[in-house]
Amino acid sequence: MYVRGTVAGEIDVRSVSTTYGETDLAEVPLVLEEVGDGERADGVVTETPTDAERNPTTVTLWNKWTESAALLEPGMELLVTDVGEEEYRGETRYATTGDSYVVVEPTFLVNVTSIRNWVECPRLYYLNKLSGVPLNYPVVKGTIVHEVFGDLLRGRDLEDAIDARIEERGLELGLLGESSEAVAEDVRENAAAIEGWLEQGRLTETDGANRTTADDDPERPFAPAESSWRSEQLLISETFGIRGRADAIRRGAPVELKTGKNLRKEPRFKDKVQAACYALLLEEHGGDVDTGTLLYTKNSALDRNEETGDLTPAKEFSMGNGLLQFVVRLRNEIAAMEIDGGVPTGYEGDAKCEYCFEQDTCMVVSGRLDQESKAGQIGRPLPPEEREYFERTYRAIEEERREVHREYAKLWEQDAEERADDDRALVDLEFVGKRPLDGGRWELRARRRTGATSKLREGDLVLASDGHPVRGQSELARIERLDDDAVVLTADEAVEVTRMDVYPSELTTDRLLSALHDFLLKGDDRRKDVLFGRADPEFDPVEETFVDNNDAQNEAVSNAVGASDFALIHGPPGTGKTYTIARTVRALVDRGERVLLSAFTNRAVDNALEAVLEQLNGAVEDDRVVRVGSESGVRDDMEPYRLERAGEPATRAAALEDARIVAATTATCGSRVMKEQSFDVALVDEAAQLTEPGTFAAVTLADRFVLVGDHEQLPPVVRAENDLTESLFERLVERYPDAGVMLDRQYRMNQRIQAFASTEFYDGRLRPATPEVAGRTLDDLEGVSRDDLPESIRDPVAFVDVEGDESRYTDTAEAERIADLVRAYEEAGLDRSRIGVIAPFRAQVSEISTHVPSDVAVDTVDRFQGSSQEVIVVSFTATGTLEGPIFEDYRRINVALTRPKRALVLVGDPRALKSDPVYRRMLEWAGR
Ligand SMILES: Nc1ncnc2c1ncn2[C@@H]1O[C@H](COP(=O)(O)OP(=O)(O)OP(=O)(O)O)[C@@H](O)[C@H]1O
Numbered sequence: 001m002y003v004r005g006t007v008a009g010e011i012d013v014r015s016v017s018t019t020y021g022e023t024d025l026a027e028v029p030l031v032l033e034e035v036g037d038g039e040r041a042d043g044v045v046t047e048t049p050t051d052a053e054r055n056p057t058t059v060t061l062w063n064k065w066t067e068s069a070a071l072l073e074p075g076m077e078l079l080v081t082d083v084g085e086e087e088y089r090g091e092t093r094y095a096t097t098g099d100s101y102v103v104v105e106p107t108f109l110v111n112v113t114s115i116r117n118w119v120e121c122p123r124l125y126y127l128n129k130l131s132g133v134p135l136n137y138p139v140v141k142g143t144i145v146h147e148v149f150g151d152l153l154r155g156r157d158l159e160d161a162i163d164a165r166i167e168e169r170g171l172e173l174g175l176l177g178e179s180s181e182a183v184a185e186d187v188r189e190n191a192a193a194i195e196g197w198l199e200q201g202r203l204t205e206t207d208g209a210n211r212t213t214a215d216d217d218p219e220r221p222f223a224p225a226e227s228s229w230r231s232e233q234l235l236i237s238e239t240f241g242i243r244g245r246a247d248a249i250r251r252g253a254p255v256e257l258k259t260g261k262n263l264r265k266e267p268r269f270k271d272k273v274q275a276a277c278y279a280l281l282l283e284e285h286g287g288d289v290d291t292g293t294l295l296y297t298k299n300s301a302l303d304r305n306e307e308t309g310d311l312t313p314a315k316e317f318s319m320g321n322g323l324l325q326f327v328v329r330l331r332n333e334i335a336a337m338e339i340d341g342g343v344p345t346g347y348e349g350d351a352k353c354e355y356c357f358e359q360d361t362c363m364v365v366s367g368r369l370d371q372e373s374k375a376g377q378i379g380r381p382l383p384p385e386e387r388e389y390f391e392r393t394y395r396a397i398e399e400e401r402r403e404v405h406r407e408y409a410k411l412w413e414q415d416a417e418e419r420a421d422d423d424r425a426l427v428d429l430e431f432v433g434k435r436p437l438d439g440g441r442w443e444l445r446a447r448r449r450t451g452a453t454s455k456l457r458e459g460d461l462v463l464a465s466d467g468h469p470v471r472g473q474s475e476l477a478r479i480e481r482l483d484d485d486a487v488v489l490t491a492d493e494a495v496e497v498t499r500m501d502v503y504p505s506e507l508t509t510d511r512l513l514s515a516l517h518d519f520l521l522k523g524d525d526r527r528k529d530v531l532f533g534r535a536d537p538e539f540d541p542v543e544e545t546f547v548d549n550n551d552a553q554n555e556a557v558s559n560a561v562g563a564s565d566f567a568l569i570h571g572p573p574g575t576g577k578t579y580t581i582a583r584t585v586r587a588l589v590d591r592g593e594r595v596l597l598s599a600f601t602n603r604a605v606d607n608a609l610e611a612v613l614e615q616l617n618g619a620v621e622d623d624r625v626v627r628v629g630s631e632s633g634v635r636d637d638m639e640p641y642r643l644e645r646a647g648e649p650a651t652r653a654a655a656l657e658d659a660r661i662v663a664a665t666t667a668t669c670g671s672r673v674m675k676e677q678s679f680d681v682a683l684v685d686e687a688a689q690l691t692e693p694g695t696f697a698a699v700t701l702a703d704r705f706v707l708v709g710d711h712e713q714l715p716p717v718v719r720a721e722n723d724l725t726e727s728l729f730e731r732l733v734e735r736y737p738d739a740g741v742m743l744d745r746q747y748r749m750n751q752r753i754q755a756f757a758s759t760e761f762y763d764g765r766l767r768p769a770t771p772e773v774a775g776r777t778l779d780d781l782e783g784v785s786r787d788d789l790p791e792s793i794r795d796p797v798a799f800v801d802v803e804g805d806e807s808r809y810t811d812t813a814e815a816e817r818i819a820d821l822v823r824a825y826e827e828a829g830l831d832r833s834r835i836g837v838i839a840p841f842r843a844q845v846s847e848i849s850t851h852v853p854s855d856v857a858v859d860t861v862d863r864f865q866g867s868s869q870e871v872i873v874v875s876f877t878a879t880g881t882l883e884g885p886i887f888e889d890y891r892r893i894n895v896a897l898t899r900p901k902r903a904l905v906l907v908g909d910p911r912a913l914k915s916d917p918v919y920r921r922m923l924e925w926a927g928r
Pocket residue numbers: 547549550553571572573574575576577578579580747866867868
């Protein structure tokens with residue numbers, strides 16, 4: 001039986017005398033939220049406590065669990081498993097038993113590697129989190145050895161595996177100056193230990209009683225995993241709040257691979273802790289784990305004559321309850337500290353700083369941020385405003401991380417239908433078949449039974465499961481193809497997929513944190529002076545004329561070219577941002593500069609790159625323009641420029657290093673490979689949609705930077721409401737108006753359409769670039785005549801009055817009217833694919849989609865940003881008295897109203913809209 005609830009008061013820990021001697025105990029007042037029978041993950045009867053039970057109940061934590069009790073603060077969540085229940089003065093109380101686990105903040109998912117770092121030294125955990133994993137040879141080699149290990153477990157030939165894995169990492173190895181042969185030799189030495197161990201296992205293995213699903217397959221080539229091995233597995237524990245990827249599982253027990261050496265009989269303690277984490281995770285999934293194995297691959301490469309000690313690579317140890325409980329207490333320390341927003345000092349553990357490889361780094365970070373630290377501090381602290389900025393931004397990024405953790409919790413808190421309704425899963429799949437691939441991986445195919453929508457896209461990593469992403473058979477898989485009726489996935493194991501869930505990733509938060517670290521702790525002083533307002537940005541005068549028909553664009557290019565620090569280009573809708581970017585890149589390249597071209601989305605990167613290539617018109621050799629990104633991220637026509645990572649190391653590295661122009665999303669700029677690159681100038685599009693640290697990821701790679709964006713359109717996308725919602729672009733535009741140029745001539749909208757946005761959002765400064773633009777209407781399109789349209793929508797801006805119904809997020813009457821409008825345009829000769837429909841809520845998007853043909857694009861504003869259409873219809877879905885702006889933020893309405901070129905139709909209930917001043921003005925304009 002378990003209890004779960006919220007801590008309702010202070011806790012004191014005291015000692016009592018029992019028949020067993022002195023023991024510690026802590027009495028925790030807990031407002032119960034759940035009391036359940038059996039194991040949590042079984043999904044068995046969970047009682048919701050009655051009101052009477054909502055008064056705090058006392059839960060007594062005994063012995064070592066008092067260490068976790070000491071971490072608790074009122075308001076924290078607590079879970080205690082295997083509790084004993086007792087009646088005390090008519091009250092039910094609970095207490096830990098010998099089998100209990102006490103879990104602090106169970107929804108905070110701690111990574112297994114974090115626990116391993118933490119046991120080594122809590123401060124090391126913090127430092128690793130800040131700086132991320134750098135590109136260095138031991139890390140890349142370690143990854144290759146792990147991959148080869150997985151391959152061997154899946155039955156691949158050793159030499160094939162080594163060659164293939166080295167080839168795949170050609171780019172990284174090349175950047176590190178390594179040759180394939182040398183790396184192969186190195187990996188082979190490590191792999192000898194793996195092979196030997198597998199061989200030994202094969203001999204002792206029984207007749208395959210424990211076959212895994214994958215091994216049952218007659219199609220499958222011979223694999224060493226004849227009975228009960230399986231390679232890398234992603235494990236998530238909803239009870240312990242731990243997740244991680246075990247290197248391998250053998251007879252249900254974890255096997256961890258270490259590329260170092262260990263000459264003692266016993267595994268290293270931190271390695272045992274890591275294996276114990278996986279044991280806990282496996283137990284939650286129904287296993288009963290009593291051993292763990294550590295495989296020290298370097299041992300087999302050592303020379304017996306030179307080394308003394310235990311040279312056997314594989315070291316087994318028995319996994320007792322004491323260790324498992326210890327591991328949960330470590331995990332609790334991390335969760336409690338993170339919830340509290342604390343920073344570890346190193347005093348929490350008993351590691352010796354003088355033996356630590358990270359001692360210097362630790363002292364520098366402590367010194368610069370003026371943090372208390374066991375290692376001590378060196379250097380001068382950063383100015384107070386920078387430290388304040390660091391702390392504020394660090395906290396905000398950690399809040400984002402909490403939100404990612406909440407996404408994980410939804411994997412088990414929401415049922416399949418709720419996940420599907422939230423667009424977070426496809427739950428209607430029918431497993432069709434599997435096919436073995438080279439390297440022992442699998443291709444999995446499933447049929448979709450309904451046309452349900454989801455956030456899932458080709459190229460995404462997903463949790464593919466046979467029914468439940470955490471409790472069932474579940475694998476991390478990649479979506480290779482996603483059509484309306486079929487899905488093709490690739491995965492390490494052949495799970496019989498019936499459901500796919502969004503895989504919540506912390507990668508973005510990790511990268512934001514290291515971008516903050518790199519900017520503030522390693523960054524250039526002059527840049528920080530400017531960004532913190534201690535110095536003004538400087539510009540060299542540039543005489544050249546770059547654009548002869550648009551003054552603002554010309555000034556923007558001149559500014560960007562002459563900037564010593566940074567320049568800003570403010571581009572309202574359709575004002576030629578992309579064109580100006582391309583012209584700027586051309587000018588910079590002509591001056592011999594190496595340029596990074598970046599943007600928030602792949603789409604914008606490809607658009608900008610396309611325009612740049614057009615501008616260059618062969619001025620730079622094609623192979624010196626490189627697009628860094630994944631195959632699924634890069635648009636097909638830019639594929640020829642995409643940097644291939646696999647191949648001969650020196651060639652791959654040269655392809656990147658010799659490039660004059662490198663194009664990549666800001667997220668990719670935070671990758672290990674890109675972080676090693678440096679540029680003269682970074683040009684970042686969609687900068688108003690980026691958080692400050694998100695912008696740093698790109699700009700810290702360059703000496704100077706140019707940000708392009710529009711802070712009157714969509715703000716940064718963040719999960720938590722905090723400081724990250726303001727972009728660096730917006731902050732700089734406000735602080736240094738002279739460093740920016742606003743492009744004020746738009747090449748998109750009929751004059752009547754642009755009028756409202758111009759007055760409401762751009763101080764009336766936005767104008768049509770030419771008389772042609774100002775006067776464009778549907779009549780200009782071949783075969784279309786406005787005379788054939790109903791009178792009410794002949795004007796370029798029209799309003800269609802539909803009385804709102806009572807439902808909050810959908811409006812069927814509006815959806816039906818929109819279908820009528822689409823038909824009317826078609827009858828007037830317009831192709832339906834030139835009509836876009838924008839609605840504020842996903843529910844209304846679905847509603848409209850059921851009424852209009854599928855070649856009409858219907859979506860939320862966010863999906864329309866950056867694009868345009870001949871005709872745009874906006875469904876306001878507003879009823880009653882409006883509570884706040886319907887599109888959440890006025891910037892969204894700006895985006896919606898500035899998508900059309902020739903016609904805009906607003907559909908809604910004017911009585912509701914009138915209650916908001918901005919919408920009232922919009923109605924006046926539309927009715928003019
Ligand atoms: N100086 C110019 N002279 C002539 N045409 C131009 C000029 N600048 C931009 N254009 C044209 O205007 C159109 C819009 O330009 P562009 O695609 O660069 O706009 P944008 O600001 O990037 O649009 P969005 O708001 O969608 O990001 C394009 O067809 C482009 O060729």
